[in-house]
Amino acid sequence: MTTHRVEPGTRFDDGVPLLAIDDLAVEFRTGDGVIRAVNGLTLSVDAGQTLAIVGESGSGKSVTAQAIMGLLQTPPAHISSGQIRFAGVDVMSLPRREHRAICGEHIAMVFQDALAALNPVYTVGYQLAEALRVRGGMSRRDARRRAVELLDLVKVPSAKSRIREYPHQFSGGMRQRVMIAMALTLEPELLIADEPTTALDVTVQAQIMRLLREIQRERSMGLILITHDLGVVSDVADDITVMYAGRAVEQANVMDTFAAPAHPYTKALLRSIPRVDQKGGDLEVIAGRPPVLTDIPPGCPFHPRCHYAQDVCRTDRPDLYVLAGGRTSACHFASEVIADVA
Amino acid sequence: MTEHTTPVPGIDPDFGTGPVTRSLWSDAFHALRRRVDVIIATVVALFFAVMAAVPRLFTATDPKSCDISQSKIRPQWFDGPHPLGTDLHGCDVLAQTVHGARPSLLLAIIVVAASLLIAFLLGSLAGYYMGVVDAVISRALEVFFTIPFLLAALLILSLFRSVEFGHGLFAVMLPPAIVLIMFGWVEFTRYVRASVLETKNLDYVMAAQTLGASDVRVIFRHILPNAIAPVTALIPTRIAAIISAEAVLAFLGIGIRPPEISWGISISRGADWFSGGYPHLLLPALTCLLVTILAFVVLGDALRDALDPKLR
C-alpha cells in the first residue's frame, strides 16, 4: 500500500482522484427482506476539495461512509457490487488488515453524536493518544504531548488539563472538537464528517464548520461532509452530491445547485429551508415519505412525491444524465427543472 | 413528517409507507405464539393449574385416607388402586401428588398478587411524589433487599413454629405467605418506581397535568400502564421462585405443614427413603415440581424477551 502525500488538485496519473466510488451497491439482508441501502452510487473527491453528500435519513449516506472505511458489519451488510478506490487502489480487494490500516492513517471519520462515539470510561487524552501509541508507535509521553497539541489545534482551551478529563465532562461543541482532533491524529488525507453538527446548537454549528474548513485548507485534505442540512453546506462545500433512496440524483458544484437545482428533489429540499425573509407563509414540506428500502418504487424512486412526474417516470428509472457544465441529474426532465425558477 | 393539507394532483403521499406497527403487546403475543417452547410451557402450566383447581379430575382417591397396613407399596401403575404406590403412612402417592399441586400454586399466586398490589401502590407513590415519601420507601427497599428472603423466612418461621394459626389450608399457608410477601414486594416495587420515574417527565403526562387531571388519574391512566410491561415479564419467574421456596420451607418443616399436603412435604419425606429402594416416594413430587418450575421459567424468559424492545 503506497502512502503518498497528495498536493491540492494533483492526480497521480490521468484522472486518479483521492477517492473514487464506482456504482457502489450495499445490501442489508434481514428477516424482512433485502434492504438496498446504497443502490448504484458514483462519486469522486480530490485533495483539497470539499464534497457534501446531502439526503434524508435512509438515503444511504452514512452507509456509504461506513463502506468506505470498511466499518460495515458483514453480515448483515453486503457490498454487492461496485468499487471504492482510494488513490487508485481498490480498497475492497485488499486483505482486511490492510483495509483497516487505511482507516485512521489515510481516511478518518468524525461521527455525529460525540457523547456516544467517545468511550465514556477513558479520558480524552487516552483516547487521543491510543491511535498514536498503538499504530504510530509513539511512547506514552510523546503521545500525550501530541494529544495536547491536537486539542490546541482544534481550539479547546486549557488543553493540558483537559486531556485528563472524561468525555461527559465536556460540552457538546467541545466534544465534537475532540472528535475532530481524534480523527486528525494520524494525519489522514481524507476526512469524512458524518453529520458533525446535527447534535449541536446553531452557533456552535457555525464554529465547528469553520474549524473543519480551516483544517482542511491547512492540510489540503479531501473532506466529505455528510449532512441533511443544506444550510450548513453552502458555506463549506465545493461540490454537492444529493442522494435519494440509495443513489445519487444530482451532482454539481454548490453555486449551480443552489442557484438552479437540476432535480425535483433538490429543488424541494431547497424550498423547504425556512428563510428569514419569508413571512407569514406556510412552511414548505415534501409530501409523502422516503421509500421503504425493501420496497423501492419502480421507475424513478422519487416519482410518488414529485411535482414534475409524468408517466415515463413511473416506469423508466432515469440514469444519471450528464448535463452542460459537468452537472449530472437523475431526472428525465432535468432541463425543465433547471429552467423553472419559480 | 407532516402531511400537507391540500392534495397535489399526481402525488400519492402514502406510497411506500411501511407496515403498520402494532402495539407492544400484540407484537409480543405474535412473537410468542410462534415459539414451540412457549407453547409447551403454557400447556404444562395450564395443566398444573387445572390440577390445582380441580384435583378430582385426576384422582378419585382421598389423599388423607391412609391405611397404615398398606404402607410402602410399590407403584402398581394400571393394575391396582395405587398407580404410584403408597407412602410411609399408607397414603396414596398419586393422590398426594395431585392434591399437592394446590398449595404450591395457590401460595405462589397469592404471594405474587399481593406483592404486585403493594408494589404498584408504593412504587407509584415513591416515584411520583419523590421527596420524603420516596426517601422512606427507598430506604425500606434497601433494608428489605439486604436480607435474602429465604433467610428471613427461615428466621421468622422458625420463631413461629409452635404458633397455631388454625386449621385448614389457608391457615397453614398464612405464615409462609406473609413472610414471602414481606420480602417479595421489593423487586416489583423497584421496577414500578423506575418506570414511574421514567414516565412522569414525558410530555403527555405533563399535558394531562396542565389540563387539570388529578394526581390519581394521572398515575392510573398515564403512568402506570407503562409499568405493566416490565413487571409482567417478571411474574412467571417469580411464581417459579415461590413454588421452589415453598418446597424448601416445607422440607425444613417450617412451611406448609402436615396434615396438609404439598410437594415440598412429599419430597422431604421421600428423600430419606430414596436410596433405600423406594424411589417412588420421592420422584413423583420432585418431577412435578421440576416440570412446573421449568414451565414458568421458560414463560418468564420468553415474556421478558418479547416485551423488551431493546432485545429485538
Added chain:
Amino acid sequence: MGRYIARRCVQAVFTLFLVMLLLHVLSTLAIQLNGSPALAYFGDRSPTEAQIAAVEARYNLDHPCYDQPGNPCLGPFAERLGSYATGDFGTDLRERPVTELLAQAVPNTMRLFAIVTITWLVVGMVCGSIAARYRNRAPDQTIRSFSVLIDAFPVFVMLLVYKYIIAVPVGNWMQDRFGSDSTWALLFKPSFSAENPWLTLIVPGILLGATGGAASFIRLVRASQLENYNADHVRTARAKGLGDTRVTIFHIIRNSSIPVVTAIGFVFGEALSGAVITEGLMNIRGMGGLVWTAVGDSDIPVIISSVTLIAVLFLMVNLLVDLGYAALDPRIRYD
C-alpha cells in the same frame, strides 16, 4: 471520589442499623405472639425448667416488654447491639459460644464462595461472550436455552438430584476403583470432609454457582456485550484503525464489565440463600450449614445471630460492588 466513598459507607452503616432493627422487631413480635417468651426459643421442643430459666436470664426475656405484643422492645435491642459490638454473640442452646461456631464455619463458607465466584465469572464471561459473538445463531440459542434450564433448577432440587441420584452411585464407584482417599472419590463425596475442604467443596460450589446466578451472569454479559458491539464508541475505535483484539478487550469487554460488576451484588443475595441450602444438604460446616441445622433444631439464638451476620456480609459486598462500579465507570464518580 473520596466523598462518594464516604457517602456510601455512611449509607451502609445506616442501612445495617435498620436491618438489625427490622430483624429484631420481627423476632420480638414472634416471641410476643408465641405467648411464652422463653419457650419461643425452643421452637417445638420441650425444654426443662432449668433450660427455660437459663434462656430467660441470658436473653433478658423477663423484661416486661415481651408480654406486650407490639412493643418493639428497644431496651433489649440496645443491649443486644451493645453485646454485638463487644463481640458477644451469645451462645447456642447447648451453651457453646456462637463466635466459636462461626470461627469454624466462616472459612468453609469462604472457600465455597470462592469456587462459586470463579464459576460465575468463568461461565458467565465465556458463555456470555460466545452468545454475544454468535448472536441469534446456533451457539447463542443453545447457550440461552441451556442457561434457562439451569436457572430453572432451584438449588434445592438440583442438589437433591445430585446427592441422591448422582453422588451416591458415582461416589461409590469412584471409591471402588480408586480408593476412598483418592481425589476422584473425594470430589464426588456427597458430604463434606474437614480434612479435604477444597476437594469436597468443588462440586457443590460449581452447582451452587451454576444454579444460583450463573444464568443471570450469562444473560448480562451477553446483553452488555451486544450493546457494546454495536455501540458508537466501538465504531469509532475501529475507525481509528485499531485491531480487532484491541477493540474487543479495551472497548467492548472493558465497557461491558460495568453492569457485570453490579450484578455481583445482586446475585450475591441469591447465592447466600443458596449457600444455606447447599451447605445444609451437603453437610458442609459453614455459615449456611449453621443456619440450616439451627432451623432444624429450632436453635433460635443461633439463627438470629447468624442471619444478622449474613446481612452484614451482604451489605459489605454491596458496598464493595458500588465502589468497584465507581472505579470502573467515571460517570458515576463525578456526580
